[in-house]
Amino acid sequence: MALYSETVMDHFRNPRNVGVIENADGVGEVGNAKCGDIMKIYLKIENDTIADVKFETFGCGSAIASSSMATEMIKGKPVSEAMKLTNKAVAEALDGLPAHKLHCSVLAEEAIKAALQDYYEKNGIPYDKTQFPDCAHCGHCEK
Amino acid sequence: MRIYADNAATTKMSRTAVEAMLPYLSQIYGNPSSLHSAGQEAAQALFAARQTVAEQLGCEARELTFTSGGSEADNMALVSAAMLGARKGKKHIISTAFEHHAVLHTLARLEKQGFEVTLLDVHENGLVTAQDVEQALRPDTCLVSVMYANNEIGTIQPIAQIGALCRERGVLFHTDAVQAAGHLPINVAEQNIDLLSLSAHKFHGPKGVGALYARRGIALTNLIEGGAQERGKRAGTENIPGIVSMAAALQEACAGMEKNAAYVTALRDRLIEGLSKIPHGALNGDRTHRLPGNVSFCFEGIEGESLLLLLDDKGICASSGSACTSGSLDPSHVLLAIGRPHEVAHGSLRLTLCEENTAEEVDEIIRAVTETVEYLRGFSPVWRDLQSGKRDYILK
Numbered sequence: 212m213a214l215y216s217e218t219v220m221d222h223f224r225n226p227r228n229v230g231v232i233e234n235a236d237g238v239g240e241v242g243n244a245k246c247g248d249i250m251k252i253y254l255k256i257e258n259d260t261i262a263d264v265k266f267e268t269f270g271c272g273s274a275i276a277s278s279s280m281a282t283e284m285i286k287g288k289p290v291s292e293a294m295k296l297t298n299k300a301v302a303e304a305l306d307g308l309p310a311h312k313l314h315c316s317v318l319a320e321e322a323i324k325a326a327l328q329d330y331y332e333k334n335g336i337p338y339d340k341t342q343f344p345d346c347a348h349c350g351h352c353e354k
Numbered sequence: 355m356r357i358y359a360d361n362a363a364t365t366k367m368s369r370t371a372v373e374a375m376l377p378y379l380s381q382i383y384g385n386p387s388s389l390h391s392a393g394q395e396a397a398q399a400l401f402a403a404r405q406t407v408a409e410q411l412g413c414e415a416r417e418l419t420f421t422s423g424g425s426e427a428d429n430m431a432l433v434s435a436a437m438l439g440a441r442k443g444k445k446h447i448i449s450t451a452f453e454h455h456a457v458l459h460t461l462a463r464l465e466k467q468g469f470e471v472t473l474l475d476v477h478e479n480g481l482v483t484a485q486d487v488e489q490a491l492r493p494d495t496c497l498v499s500v501m502y503a504n505n506e507i508g509t510i511q512p513i514a515q516i517g518a519l520c521r522e523r524g525v526l527f528h529t530d531a532v533q534a535a536g537h538l539p540i541n542v543a544e545q546n547i548d549l550l551s552l553s554a555h556k557f558h559g560p561k562g563v564g565a566l567y568a569r570r571g572i573a574l575t576n577l578i579e580g581g582a583q584e585r586g587k588r589a590g591t592e593n594i595p596g597i598v599s600m601a602a603a604l605q606e607a608c609a610g611m612e613k614n615a616a617y618v619t620a621l622r623d624r625l626i627e628g629l630s631k632i633p634h635g636a637l638n639g640d641r642t643h644r645l646p647g648n649v650s651f652c653f654e655g656i657e658g659e660s661l662l663l664l665l666d667d668k669g670i671c672a673s674s675g676s677a678c679t680s681g682s683l684d685p686s687h688v689l690l691a692i693g694r695p696h697e698v699a700h701g702s703l704r705l706t707l708c709e710e711n712t713a714e715e716v717d718e719i720i721r722a723v724t725e726t727v728e729y730l731r732g733f734s735p736v737w738r739d740l741q742s743g744k745r746d747y748i749l750k
Contacts, residue, residue, distance in 0.1 A: 220663075223660070223663065224664075224667065226733070229733045230733065231738075240735060244696070244697035244700070244736050245695075245696040245697055246696075247657050247676060247685065247696070247697075247700040248657065249734075249735050249736055250735075251735040266733075267733045267734060267735040267738065268733065268734070268735070269655065269656065269657055269734040269735055269736040269737070270657050270660065271657050271658075271659035271660055271676070272659055272660050272663045274657070274660075275660055
Protein backbone atom coordinates (compact mmCIF):
# COMPACT_ATOMS: atom_id res chain seq x y z
CA MET A 212 0.00 0.00 0.00
CA ALA A 213 1.27 3.42 -0.89
CA LEU A 214 1.81 5.99 1.84
CA TYR A 215 -0.32 8.60 0.06
CA SER A 216 -3.53 8.60 -1.96
CA GLU A 217 -3.42 9.20 -5.72
CA THR A 218 -4.85 12.67 -5.13
CA VAL A 219 -2.11 13.58 -2.67
CA MET A 220 0.53 12.35 -5.11
CA ASP A 221 -1.08 14.28 -7.97
CA HIS A 222 -1.07 17.53 -5.99
CA PHE A 223 2.45 16.83 -4.76
CA ARG A 224 3.81 16.08 -8.24
CA ASN A 225 1.88 18.86 -9.97
CA PRO A 226 1.23 21.46 -7.30
CA ARG A 227 -1.36 24.08 -8.30
CA ASN A 228 -0.87 27.79 -7.58
CA VAL A 229 2.82 27.62 -6.75
CA GLY A 230 4.57 30.94 -6.50
CA VAL A 231 4.40 34.45 -5.13
CA ILE A 232 2.00 37.36 -5.60
CA GLU A 233 3.83 40.69 -5.58
CA ASN A 234 2.02 43.31 -3.48
CA ALA A 235 -0.39 40.69 -2.20
CA ASP A 236 -3.43 41.86 -0.26
CA GLY A 237 -2.75 39.28 2.41
CA VAL A 238 0.23 37.09 3.28
CA GLY A 239 0.26 34.34 5.89
CA GLU A 240 3.13 32.16 7.02
CA VAL A 241 2.81 29.32 9.53
CA GLY A 242 4.94 26.49 10.85
CA ASN A 243 8.65 26.61 11.47
CA ALA A 244 11.76 25.18 9.89
CA LYS A 245 12.71 23.38 13.06
CA CYS A 246 9.59 21.23 12.76
CA GLY A 247 10.25 20.63 9.10
CA ASP A 248 7.34 22.50 7.56
CA ILE A 249 6.55 26.09 6.67
CA MET A 250 3.67 27.26 4.51
CA LYS A 251 3.31 30.71 3.06
CA ILE A 252 0.11 31.85 1.36
CA TYR A 253 -0.32 34.97 -0.80
CA LEU A 254 -3.80 36.33 -1.54
CA LYS A 255 -5.09 38.78 -4.14
CA ILE A 256 -8.51 39.93 -3.04
CA GLU A 257 -10.95 41.80 -5.29
CA ASN A 258 -14.58 42.59 -4.47
CA ASP A 259 -14.43 40.46 -1.35
CA THR A 260 -13.38 37.48 -3.45
CA ILE A 261 -10.13 35.49 -3.61
CA ALA A 262 -9.12 36.65 -7.08
CA ASP A 263 -5.80 34.85 -6.90
CA VAL A 264 -3.84 32.74 -4.48
CA LYS A 265 -0.27 31.42 -4.52
CA PHE A 266 1.75 29.38 -2.10
CA GLU A 267 5.29 28.47 -1.15
CA THR A 268 5.96 25.45 1.05
CA PHE A 269 8.97 23.91 2.74
CA GLY A 270 7.90 20.48 3.83
CA CYS A 271 7.07 16.90 3.06
CA GLY A 272 4.90 15.52 0.29
CA SER A 273 1.66 15.93 2.21
CA ALA A 274 2.54 19.50 3.20
CA ILE A 275 3.01 20.45 -0.44
CA ALA A 276 -0.15 18.59 -1.50
CA SER A 277 -2.19 20.16 1.33
CA SER A 278 -1.07 23.66 0.32
CA SER A 279 -1.92 22.97 -3.29
CA MET A 280 -5.36 21.55 -2.50
CA ALA A 281 -6.20 24.31 -0.02
CA THR A 282 -5.38 27.03 -2.55
CA GLU A 283 -7.56 25.29 -5.15
CA MET A 284 -10.42 25.14 -2.68
CA ILE A 285 -10.48 28.88 -1.99
CA LYS A 286 -9.55 30.29 -5.39
CA GLY A 287 -12.43 32.37 -6.80
CA LYS A 288 -14.45 31.99 -3.61
CA PRO A 289 -15.83 34.82 -1.46
CA VAL A 290 -13.63 35.69 1.50
CA SER A 291 -16.39 34.58 3.87
CA GLU A 292 -16.32 31.12 2.31
CA ALA A 293 -12.51 30.92 2.39
CA MET A 294 -12.72 31.67 6.10
CA LYS A 295 -14.76 28.50 6.54
CA LEU A 296 -12.16 26.19 5.03
CA THR A 297 -11.31 23.46 7.54
CA ASN A 298 -8.35 21.13 7.76
CA LYS A 299 -10.84 18.28 7.65
CA ALA A 300 -12.17 19.47 4.31
CA VAL A 301 -8.63 19.73 2.93
CA ALA A 302 -7.76 16.22 4.12
CA GLU A 303 -11.01 14.84 2.70
CA ALA A 304 -10.46 16.54 -0.65
CA LEU A 305 -7.06 14.82 -0.74
CA ASP A 306 -8.81 11.46 -0.22
CA GLY A 307 -7.30 11.26 3.23
CA LEU A 308 -3.88 11.70 4.83
CA PRO A 309 -2.00 9.25 7.05
CA ALA A 310 -2.71 9.98 10.74
CA HIS A 311 0.74 11.39 11.44
CA LYS A 312 0.40 13.75 8.44
CA LEU A 313 -2.92 15.31 9.41
CA HIS A 314 -1.09 18.30 10.86
CA CYS A 315 -0.18 19.24 7.26
CA SER A 316 -3.84 19.93 6.53
CA VAL A 317 -4.05 21.88 9.79
CA LEU A 318 -1.13 24.02 8.64
CA ALA A 319 -2.85 24.65 5.30
CA GLU A 320 -6.01 25.88 7.00
CA GLU A 321 -3.98 28.06 9.34
CA ALA A 322 -1.82 29.50 6.59
CA ILE A 323 -4.93 30.62 4.72
CA LYS A 324 -6.46 32.06 7.86
CA ALA A 325 -3.22 33.87 8.66
CA ALA A 326 -3.25 35.42 5.18
CA LEU A 327 -6.89 36.48 5.60
CA GLN A 328 -6.11 37.96 9.02
CA ASP A 329 -3.27 39.90 7.42
CA TYR A 330 -5.71 41.16 4.79
CA TYR A 331 -8.18 42.33 7.47
CA GLU A 332 -5.41 44.00 9.45
CA LYS A 333 -3.90 45.78 6.42
CA ASN A 334 -7.27 47.12 5.36
CA GLY A 335 -8.57 47.99 8.81
CA ILE A 336 -11.50 45.62 8.43
CA PRO A 337 -12.98 44.65 11.77
CA TYR A 338 -13.01 40.90 12.40
CA ASP A 339 -13.56 38.32 15.09
CA LYS A 340 -10.13 37.51 16.52
CA THR A 341 -11.31 34.26 18.07
CA GLN A 342 -11.58 32.86 14.56
CA PHE A 343 -7.80 32.88 14.29
CA PRO A 344 -6.20 30.38 16.61
CA ASP A 345 -2.48 30.67 17.12
CA CYS A 346 -0.69 28.16 14.92
CA ALA A 347 1.11 26.71 17.90
CA HIS A 348 -2.20 25.38 19.26
CA CYS A 349 -1.97 22.13 17.30
CA GLY A 350 0.98 21.09 19.40
CA HIS A 351 2.89 19.78 16.41
CA CYS A 352 5.82 22.02 17.17
CA GLU A 353 5.62 21.44 20.91
CA LYS A 354 7.97 18.87 22.33
CA MET B 355 14.70 1.76 -15.08
CA ARG B 356 15.21 1.70 -11.34
CA ILE B 357 18.40 2.71 -9.54
CA TYR B 358 18.58 1.09 -6.13
CA ALA B 359 20.71 3.24 -3.83
CA ASP B 360 19.40 2.15 -0.43
CA ASN B 361 21.73 -0.74 0.36
CA ALA B 362 22.06 0.29 4.00
CA ALA B 363 18.32 -0.41 4.36
CA THR B 364 18.64 -3.78 2.72
CA THR B 365 20.41 -5.46 -0.16
CA LYS B 366 19.37 -7.71 -2.99
CA MET B 367 20.25 -11.33 -2.28
CA SER B 368 23.23 -12.53 -4.28
CA ARG B 369 22.83 -15.46 -6.64
CA THR B 370 25.16 -17.43 -4.35
CA ALA B 371 22.94 -16.73 -1.36
CA VAL B 372 19.76 -17.68 -3.21
CA GLU B 373 21.24 -20.89 -4.60
CA ALA B 374 22.62 -21.87 -1.22
CA MET B 375 19.17 -21.55 0.28
CA LEU B 376 17.08 -23.38 -2.30
CA PRO B 377 17.81 -27.02 -1.41
CA TYR B 378 16.83 -26.28 2.19
CA LEU B 379 13.37 -25.11 1.23
CA SER B 380 12.13 -28.32 -0.31
CA GLN B 381 14.74 -31.08 -0.28
CA ILE B 382 16.62 -30.89 3.00
CA TYR B 383 13.75 -29.72 5.14
CA GLY B 384 14.27 -31.77 8.29
CA ASN B 385 14.37 -30.31 11.77
CA PRO B 386 17.98 -30.34 13.00
CA SER B 387 16.73 -31.51 16.40
CA SER B 388 15.27 -34.70 14.88
CA LEU B 389 17.27 -37.87 15.22
CA HIS B 390 16.29 -39.32 11.84
CA SER B 391 18.41 -38.89 8.76
CA ALA B 392 16.29 -36.04 7.36
CA GLY B 393 16.86 -34.10 10.56
CA GLN B 394 20.52 -34.93 10.68
CA GLU B 395 21.06 -33.67 7.15
CA ALA B 396 19.74 -30.33 8.34
CA ALA B 397 21.88 -30.53 11.49
CA GLN B 398 24.91 -31.10 9.30
CA ALA B 399 24.06 -28.00 7.24
CA LEU B 400 23.67 -25.97 10.41
CA PHE B 401 27.02 -27.22 11.67
CA ALA B 402 28.76 -26.34 8.41
CA ALA B 403 27.14 -22.89 8.25
CA ARG B 404 28.25 -22.09 11.78
CA GLN B 405 31.77 -23.15 10.87
CA THR B 406 31.74 -20.93 7.78
CA VAL B 407 30.52 -17.85 9.66
CA ALA B 408 33.07 -18.46 12.42
CA GLU B 409 35.89 -18.55 9.87
CA GLN B 410 34.83 -15.17 8.49
CA LEU B 411 34.86 -13.57 11.95
CA GLY B 412 37.94 -15.27 13.32
CA CYS B 413 36.09 -17.00 16.12
CA GLU B 414 35.05 -20.50 17.11
CA ALA B 415 31.79 -21.98 15.85
CA ARG B 416 30.47 -22.47 19.37
CA GLU B 417 30.86 -18.77 20.05
CA LEU B 418 28.06 -18.01 17.59
CA THR B 419 24.34 -17.84 18.25
CA PHE B 420 22.05 -17.52 15.26
CA THR B 421 19.24 -15.02 15.68
CA SER B 422 16.37 -13.49 13.75
CA GLY B 423 18.60 -10.59 12.75
CA GLY B 424 20.68 -7.68 13.98
CA SER B 425 18.10 -6.27 16.39
CA GLU B 426 17.73 -9.52 18.27
CA ALA B 427 21.50 -9.94 18.41
CA ASP B 428 21.88 -6.39 19.78
CA ASN B 429 19.15 -6.95 22.38
CA MET B 430 20.68 -10.24 23.48
CA ALA B 431 24.22 -8.87 23.68
CA LEU B 432 23.27 -5.90 25.83
CA VAL B 433 20.90 -7.74 28.12
CA SER B 434 23.42 -10.56 28.63
CA ALA B 435 26.30 -8.23 29.42
CA ALA B 436 24.11 -6.19 31.76
CA MET B 437 23.02 -9.30 33.66
CA LEU B 438 26.65 -10.38 34.03
CA GLY B 439 27.56 -6.92 35.26
CA ALA B 440 24.69 -6.80 37.74
CA ARG B 441 25.88 -10.04 39.30
CA LYS B 442 29.14 -8.29 40.18
CA GLY B 443 27.36 -5.14 41.27
CA LYS B 444 28.44 -3.29 38.13
CA LYS B 445 25.53 -1.47 36.60
CA HIS B 446 27.05 1.24 34.42
CA ILE B 447 26.97 0.99 30.62
CA ILE B 448 28.70 3.23 28.07
CA SER B 449 27.42 3.65 24.53
CA THR B 450 27.05 6.46 22.00
CA ALA B 451 24.28 8.88 21.13
CA PHE B 452 24.07 7.68 17.54
CA GLU B 453 23.65 3.94 17.94
CA HIS B 454 20.86 2.10 16.16
CA HIS B 455 17.55 2.07 18.02
CA ALA B 456 17.99 -1.67 18.63
CA VAL B 457 20.78 -0.62 20.99
CA LEU B 458 19.35 2.68 22.28
CA HIS B 459 15.93 1.30 23.10
CA THR B 460 17.40 -1.75 24.83
CA LEU B 461 19.59 0.57 26.89
CA ALA B 462 16.55 2.67 27.77
CA ARG B 463 14.86 -0.46 29.07
CA LEU B 464 17.94 -1.39 31.10
CA GLU B 465 17.95 2.11 32.56
CA LYS B 466 14.41 1.54 33.80
CA GLN B 467 15.68 -1.64 35.42
CA GLY B 468 18.25 0.30 37.42
CA PHE B 469 21.26 0.46 35.12
CA GLU B 470 23.01 3.75 34.51
CA VAL B 471 23.77 4.55 30.89
CA THR B 472 26.28 7.09 29.59
CA LEU B 473 25.74 7.96 25.93
CA LEU B 474 28.89 9.50 24.54
CA ASP B 475 28.58 12.61 22.40
CA VAL B 476 29.66 12.09 18.84
CA HIS B 477 32.14 14.47 17.27
CA GLU B 478 31.04 16.59 14.32
CA ASN B 479 32.81 14.21 11.94
CA GLY B 480 30.64 11.35 13.16
CA LEU B 481 33.33 9.62 15.20
CA VAL B 482 33.88 8.75 18.83
CA THR B 483 37.38 8.03 20.09
CA ALA B 484 38.89 5.54 22.50
CA GLN B 485 39.78 8.55 24.67
CA ASP B 486 36.10 9.50 24.86
CA VAL B 487 35.34 6.00 26.08
CA GLU B 488 38.25 6.05 28.50
CA GLN B 489 37.05 9.26 30.11
CA ALA B 490 33.61 7.76 30.68
CA LEU B 491 34.84 4.47 32.18
CA ARG B 492 34.03 3.96 35.84
CA PRO B 493 34.85 1.20 38.31
CA ASP B 494 31.27 -0.01 37.97
CA THR B 495 31.20 -0.01 34.14
CA CYS B 496 30.20 -3.45 32.95
CA LEU B 497 29.78 -2.87 29.23
CA VAL B 498 30.84 -0.59 26.39
CA SER B 499 28.78 -0.78 23.20
CA VAL B 500 29.98 1.17 20.16
CA MET B 501 28.83 0.45 16.63
CA TYR B 502 31.42 -0.52 14.02
CA ALA B 503 29.91 1.72 11.33
CA ASN B 504 26.95 4.05 11.58
CA ASN B 505 23.89 3.13 9.55
CA GLU B 506 22.96 6.65 8.50
CA ILE B 507 26.20 8.48 7.93
CA GLY B 508 28.48 5.48 7.44
CA THR B 509 31.28 6.65 9.72
CA ILE B 510 33.64 3.89 10.87
CA GLN B 511 34.47 3.88 14.57
CA PRO B 512 37.90 2.96 15.95
CA ILE B 513 36.58 -0.27 17.41
CA ALA B 514 39.94 -2.07 17.65
CA GLN B 515 41.27 0.71 19.89
CA ILE B 516 38.11 0.80 21.95
CA GLY B 517 38.25 -2.99 22.18
CA ALA B 518 41.86 -2.91 23.39
CA LEU B 519 41.00 -0.33 26.01
CA CYS B 520 38.06 -2.35 27.28
CA ARG B 521 40.08 -5.56 27.39
CA GLU B 522 42.77 -3.79 29.41
CA ARG B 523 40.16 -2.50 31.87
CA GLY B 524 38.27 -5.75 32.11
CA VAL B 525 35.05 -4.32 30.67
CA LEU B 526 32.97 -6.21 28.11
CA PHE B 527 32.94 -4.66 24.63
CA HIS B 528 30.04 -5.09 22.24
CA THR B 529 29.95 -3.78 18.70
CA ASP B 530 26.90 -3.56 16.49
CA ALA B 531 28.53 -4.59 13.20
CA VAL B 532 25.31 -4.77 11.21
CA GLN B 533 26.49 -2.23 8.63
CA ALA B 534 30.09 -3.42 8.68
CA ALA B 535 29.89 -7.21 8.35
CA GLY B 536 30.80 -8.28 4.85
CA HIS B 537 32.00 -4.75 4.03
CA LEU B 538 34.81 -4.11 6.51
CA PRO B 539 37.37 -6.55 7.91
CA ILE B 540 36.33 -8.29 11.12
CA ASN B 541 38.55 -10.35 13.36
CA VAL B 542 37.07 -10.53 16.82
CA ALA B 543 40.31 -11.74 18.38
CA GLU B 544 42.53 -9.05 16.86
CA GLN B 545 39.96 -6.34 17.46
CA ASN B 546 39.35 -7.40 21.09
CA ILE B 547 35.62 -7.77 20.56
CA ASP B 548 33.64 -9.65 23.20
CA LEU B 549 30.22 -9.42 21.59
CA LEU B 550 29.31 -8.65 17.99
CA SER B 551 25.99 -8.44 16.15
CA LEU B 552 25.44 -8.93 12.43
CA SER B 553 22.51 -9.22 10.04
CA ALA B 554 22.48 -11.24 6.80
CA HIS B 555 20.38 -8.94 4.63
CA LYS B 556 22.94 -6.15 4.79
CA PHE B 557 25.49 -8.21 2.85
CA HIS B 558 23.28 -9.75 0.12
CA GLY B 559 21.95 -12.49 2.37
CA PRO B 560 18.33 -13.13 3.34
CA LYS B 561 16.15 -11.09 5.71
CA GLY B 562 15.18 -12.48 9.08
CA VAL B 563 18.50 -14.00 10.03
CA GLY B 564 21.54 -12.74 11.89
CA ALA B 565 24.12 -13.82 14.41
CA LEU B 566 25.56 -12.88 17.76
CA TYR B 567 29.18 -13.63 18.51
CA ALA B 568 29.87 -13.93 22.22
CA ARG B 569 33.39 -14.74 23.33
CA ARG B 570 33.74 -18.09 25.04
CA GLY B 571 32.93 -17.79 28.71
CA ILE B 572 30.40 -14.98 28.31
CA ALA B 573 27.12 -16.44 29.52
CA LEU B 574 24.19 -15.33 27.41
CA THR B 575 20.74 -14.50 28.74
CA ASN B 576 17.85 -16.01 26.82
CA LEU B 577 15.41 -13.64 25.18
CA ILE B 578 13.37 -16.57 23.88
CA GLU B 579 12.72 -19.52 26.15
CA GLY B 580 11.79 -22.95 24.90
CA GLY B 581 13.73 -25.77 23.30
CA ALA B 582 17.42 -26.47 23.55
CA GLN B 583 18.43 -24.96 20.22
CA GLU B 584 21.59 -22.83 20.07
CA ARG B 585 23.03 -24.49 23.17
CA GLY B 586 19.82 -23.69 25.00
CA LYS B 587 20.36 -19.96 24.55
CA ARG B 588 17.89 -19.22 21.81
CA ALA B 589 14.82 -21.40 21.54
CA GLY B 590 12.96 -22.04 18.31
CA THR B 591 13.59 -24.33 15.36
CA GLU B 592 16.56 -22.97 13.48
CA ASN B 593 15.98 -21.04 10.26
CA ILE B 594 18.11 -23.47 8.27
CA PRO B 595 17.53 -22.00 4.78
CA GLY B 596 18.31 -18.54 6.15
CA ILE B 597 21.34 -19.59 8.14
CA VAL B 598 22.85 -21.59 5.28
CA SER B 599 22.24 -18.69 2.92
CA MET B 600 23.70 -16.16 5.36
CA ALA B 601 26.87 -18.22 5.67
CA ALA B 602 27.23 -18.38 1.90
CA ALA B 603 26.58 -14.66 1.54
CA LEU B 604 29.08 -13.74 4.25
CA GLN B 605 31.73 -16.00 2.79
CA GLU B 606 31.21 -14.45 -0.63
CA ALA B 607 31.23 -10.90 0.73
CA CYS B 608 34.41 -11.48 2.71
CA ALA B 609 36.18 -13.14 -0.22
CA GLY B 610 35.31 -10.19 -2.48
CA MET B 611 35.68 -7.50 0.16
CA GLU B 612 38.82 -5.82 -1.11
CA LYS B 613 37.70 -5.77 -4.72
CA ASN B 614 34.19 -4.62 -3.88
CA ALA B 615 35.41 -1.94 -1.48
CA ALA B 616 37.74 -0.47 -4.09
CA TYR B 617 35.00 -0.39 -6.72
CA VAL B 618 32.24 0.94 -4.44
CA THR B 619 34.53 3.53 -2.82
CA ALA B 620 35.27 4.97 -6.26
CA LEU B 621 31.53 5.23 -6.96
CA ARG B 622 30.96 6.80 -3.56
CA ASP B 623 33.64 9.40 -4.14
CA ARG B 624 32.23 10.21 -7.56
CA LEU B 625 28.80 10.70 -5.99
CA ILE B 626 30.15 12.84 -3.14
CA GLU B 627 32.05 14.99 -5.59
CA GLY B 628 28.97 15.47 -7.76
CA LEU B 629 26.62 16.31 -4.92
CA SER B 630 29.17 18.66 -3.33
CA LYS B 631 28.54 21.01 -6.25
CA ILE B 632 25.03 21.70 -5.00
CA PRO B 633 25.27 25.00 -3.09
CA HIS B 634 24.47 25.08 0.62
CA GLY B 635 24.66 21.35 1.08
CA ALA B 636 27.12 19.35 3.15
CA LEU B 637 28.34 15.79 3.51
CA ASN B 638 27.41 14.23 6.84
CA GLY B 639 30.24 12.43 8.57
CA ASP B 640 33.94 12.09 7.95
CA ARG B 641 34.99 12.19 4.30
CA THR B 642 37.28 9.14 4.46
CA HIS B 643 36.45 7.17 7.62
CA ARG B 644 33.20 5.97 6.10
CA LEU B 645 31.68 2.85 4.64
CA PRO B 646 32.59 2.28 1.01
CA GLY B 647 28.99 2.73 -0.14
CA ASN B 648 27.66 5.47 2.15
CA VAL B 649 26.85 8.98 0.96
CA SER B 650 24.84 11.19 3.31
CA PHE B 651 24.09 14.84 2.63
CA CYS B 652 22.04 17.65 4.08
CA PHE B 653 20.65 20.30 1.76
CA GLU B 654 19.47 23.55 3.22
CA GLY B 655 16.01 24.94 2.48
CA ILE B 656 14.30 21.69 1.54
CA GLU B 657 12.68 18.78 3.33
CA GLY B 658 13.90 15.23 2.84
CA GLU B 659 10.65 13.36 2.31
CA SER B 660 9.57 15.41 -0.68
CA LEU B 661 13.06 14.95 -2.12
CA LEU B 662 12.78 11.17 -1.68
CA LEU B 663 9.35 10.98 -3.28
CA LEU B 664 10.45 12.97 -6.31
CA LEU B 665 13.62 10.88 -6.65
CA ASP B 666 11.46 7.77 -6.50
CA ASP B 667 9.40 9.20 -9.38
CA LYS B 668 12.69 9.37 -11.28
CA GLY B 669 13.41 5.74 -10.44
CA ILE B 670 15.91 6.38 -7.65
CA CYS B 671 15.49 4.58 -4.32
CA ALA B 672 17.09 6.52 -1.47
CA SER B 673 16.48 7.29 2.19
CA SER B 674 16.29 10.31 4.47
CA GLY B 675 16.59 11.12 8.14
CA SER B 676 13.87 13.75 8.01
CA ALA B 677 11.17 13.64 10.67
CA CYS B 678 8.50 13.13 8.02
CA THR B 679 10.04 9.86 6.88
CA SER B 680 10.37 8.53 10.40
CA GLY B 681 6.81 9.20 11.50
CA SER B 682 8.07 11.19 14.47
CA LEU B 683 8.44 14.92 14.97
CA ASP B 684 12.17 14.91 15.29
CA PRO B 685 14.65 14.37 12.52
CA SER B 686 17.24 11.61 12.78
CA HIS B 687 18.96 11.29 16.15
CA VAL B 688 22.17 10.55 14.26
CA LEU B 689 22.17 13.89 12.44
CA LEU B 690 21.29 15.71 15.66
CA ALA B 691 24.11 13.83 17.43
CA ILE B 692 26.70 15.16 14.98
CA GLY B 693 25.39 18.66 15.60
CA ARG B 694 23.17 19.28 12.60
CA PRO B 695 20.40 21.69 13.66
CA HIS B 696 16.82 20.46 13.20
CA GLU B 697 16.12 22.65 10.17
CA VAL B 698 19.14 21.24 8.34
CA ALA B 699 18.62 17.65 9.47
CA HIS B 700 15.15 17.72 7.89
CA GLY B 701 16.82 18.14 4.52
CA SER B 702 18.89 14.98 4.63
CA LEU B 703 19.42 12.39 1.95
CA ARG B 704 21.15 9.02 2.30
CA LEU B 705 22.34 7.13 -0.77
CA THR B 706 24.00 3.79 -0.15
CA LEU B 707 25.69 2.01 -3.02
CA CYS B 708 26.83 -1.55 -3.63
CA GLU B 709 28.93 -3.36 -6.19
CA GLU B 710 25.93 -3.68 -8.51
CA ASN B 711 25.69 0.07 -9.01
CA THR B 712 27.50 1.69 -11.92
CA ALA B 713 29.18 5.01 -12.67
CA GLU B 714 26.33 5.76 -15.12
CA GLU B 715 23.84 5.30 -12.31
CA VAL B 716 25.87 7.57 -10.06
CA ASP B 717 25.86 10.26 -12.74
CA GLU B 718 22.12 9.87 -13.13
CA ILE B 719 21.68 10.22 -9.36
CA ILE B 720 23.79 13.39 -9.35
CA ARG B 721 21.67 14.87 -12.16
CA ALA B 722 18.38 13.92 -10.52
CA VAL B 723 19.31 15.13 -7.03
CA THR B 724 20.71 18.42 -8.32
CA GLU B 725 17.57 19.05 -10.38
CA THR B 726 15.16 18.05 -7.61
CA VAL B 727 16.86 20.10 -4.88
CA GLU B 728 16.75 23.11 -7.19
CA TYR B 729 13.07 22.50 -7.99
CA LEU B 730 12.05 22.20 -4.33
CA ARG B 731 14.06 25.24 -3.36
CA GLY B 732 12.20 27.11 -6.09
CA PHE B 733 9.05 27.26 -3.96
CA SER B 734 10.49 26.92 -0.48
CA PRO B 735 9.83 29.95 1.75
CA VAL B 736 12.89 28.95 3.79
CA TRP B 737 15.10 29.08 0.71
CA ARG B 738 13.59 32.46 -0.24
CA ASP B 739 14.46 33.81 3.21
CA LEU B 740 17.98 32.40 2.97
CA GLN B 741 18.49 33.97 -0.43
CA SER B 742 17.10 37.33 0.57
CA GLY B 743 19.29 37.41 3.68
CA LYS B 744 16.28 37.33 6.04
CA ARG B 745 17.63 34.06 7.41
CA ASP B 746 21.30 33.07 7.72
CA TYR B 747 22.67 30.06 5.92
CA ILE B 748 23.77 27.30 8.24
CA LEU B 749 25.57 25.34 5.53
CA LYS B 750 27.85 27.86 3.90
